[in-house]
Amino acid sequence: MKKIILFLLTVLNISFLYFTGCVPSKPTDEVEILPSERLINKLEVNRRRIRNFEGTGTLHVQADNINNNASFKVVLQKPDSIFLTIMGPFGIELAQALVTKEKFSFYDVLHNTIYQGSTNDEVLKDIFKINLSFNDLIDAFIGSVNLTENLYKPPASYEIDYDQYVLTYVDSLTGVETQYRVDVRELGIKNFKITGEKGDAILEGKYSDFEILETVAVPYKIEVMNKEKNQSVMIEYKRMDANKKNISINFEIPKDATVIKW
Numbered sequence: 001m002k003k004i005i006l007f008l009l010t011v012l013n014i015s016f017l018y019f020t021g022c023v024p025s026k027p028t029d030e031v032e033i034l035p036s037e038r039l040i041n042k043l044e045v046n047r048r049r050i051r052n053f054e055g056t057g058t059l060h061v062q063a064d065n066i067n068n069n070a071s072f073k074v075v076l077q078k079p080d081s082i083f084l085t086i087m088g089p090f091g092i093e094l095a096q097a098l099v100t101k102e103k104f105s106f107y108d109v110l111h112n113t114i115y116q117g118s119t120n121d122e123v124l125k126d127i128f129k130i131n132l133s134f135n136d137l138i139d140a141f142i143g144s145v146n147l148t149e150n151l152y153k154p155p156a157s158y159e160i161d162y163d164q165y166v167l168t169y170v171d172s173l174t175g176v177e178t179q180y181r182v183d184v185r186e187l188g189i190k191n192f193k194i195t196g197e198k199g200d201a202i203l204e205g206k207y208s209d210f211e212i213l214e215t216v217a218v219p220y221k222i223e224v225m226n227k228e229k230n231q232s233v234m235i236e237y238k239r240m241d242a243n244k245k246n247i248s249i250n251f252e253i254p255k256d257a258t259v260i261k262w
């Protein structure tokens with residue numbers, strides 16, 4: 001059972017999912033080159049445009065003592081719910097996790113045991129192994145970048161590299177640098193890189209095979225590498241839907257399940 005929980009928690013360490021890849025291209029003469037403030041505004045509008053999301057696919061996790069593949073399904077309901085199901089061979093459910101702003105529940109199907117507790121920043125950090133807010137966690141699954149705090153703050157540098165906008169921000173207190181590369185045509189965030197004050201890589205992401213959902217570029221393939229912890233997660237969606245009326249969370253626990261408070 002510990003291996004199942006460790007696998008799920010490592011999978012959910014896909015925080016800061018930001019993307020590299022190709023999206024359908026507009027003719028070059030239709031592209032408007034945006035100043036940084038307009039680009040950030042458009043990215044933020046896109047982030048808020050997807051209200052709910054459902055995706056199924058496969059994932060591969062590599063970390064200390066873990067090298068696993070599994071099928072999964074994720075359902076997001078903004079602003080307050082994340083539901084993840086991990087499946088084994090023949091579609092057999094192994095585990096389910098429901099996280100809201102108030103509480104979380106993890107159900108180990110094979111052992112008919114549910115773990116429950118209150119959700120707060122410290123709990124999220126313990127579970128997902130990274131200091132993420134609940135809203136950032138929702139954004140991560142659909143490749144969004146919360147740039148709200150940068151709406152009125154210019155980047156440290158801003159340039160156009162062939163068909164990509166390159167935005168770089170530097171934390172004045174820690175010296176941590178975050179760089180985003182954005183497709184000029186479809187405004188899909190293609191990759192991101194976080195480096196420490198000494199230039200050491202902390203987190204890197206590569207994302208590809210975009211589809212336009214609700215005018216937003218969302219990737220089918222995601223690869224995130226945690227350099228500090230020597231972990232990598234690869235997700236490949238087989239199906240994605242957004243802003244559909246029939247997208248709902250169905251989390252039902254058997255009455256005879258053992259409940260353990262976390």
